[in-house]
Amino acid sequence: MRKTKFTAALLTFSLLLVASAIAGNSNKGTLNVDETVTVGGKQLPAGKYQVEWARTGPSVEVSISDGRETVAKVPAQILPLAKAEAGSGYSTDTDQAGKKALTGIFFRGKKYQLSIGEASAATATPSDKTQGSN
Secondary structure (H helix, E strand, C coil): HHHHHHHHHHHHHHHHHHHHHHHHCEEEEEEEEEECEECCCCEECCCEEEEEEEECCCCCEEEECCCCCEEEHHHHHHEECCECCCCCCEEECCCCCCCCCEEECEEEECCCCEEECHHHHHHHHHCCCEECCC
């Protein structure tokens, strides 16, 4: 009886661990920026960043961290795509001063993209991918 309870508890714990690992990995990604871009009013120098969001959409808050600390938090929309992306990358929009703002992030093998900022959600399309790769 005691052995059965232990086995059942171990099995339950294992299933919960696997479920949380699967759920946790789906809302994370890596962003490799080739140049300085602006996101949420902050400058991100070229480098590798971790991207994470809490909900499944369509409206989410994206946290971008450099491995040590969160460098930006911005609103975003999860936009479905007709087919999975062949590669990972990002899109930008250049203002009149020549500064590039991050407008989207897409991930290899995923059928969605993150449209960064409230205004970009209405206008972002897969053809807006103008810059970068992960």
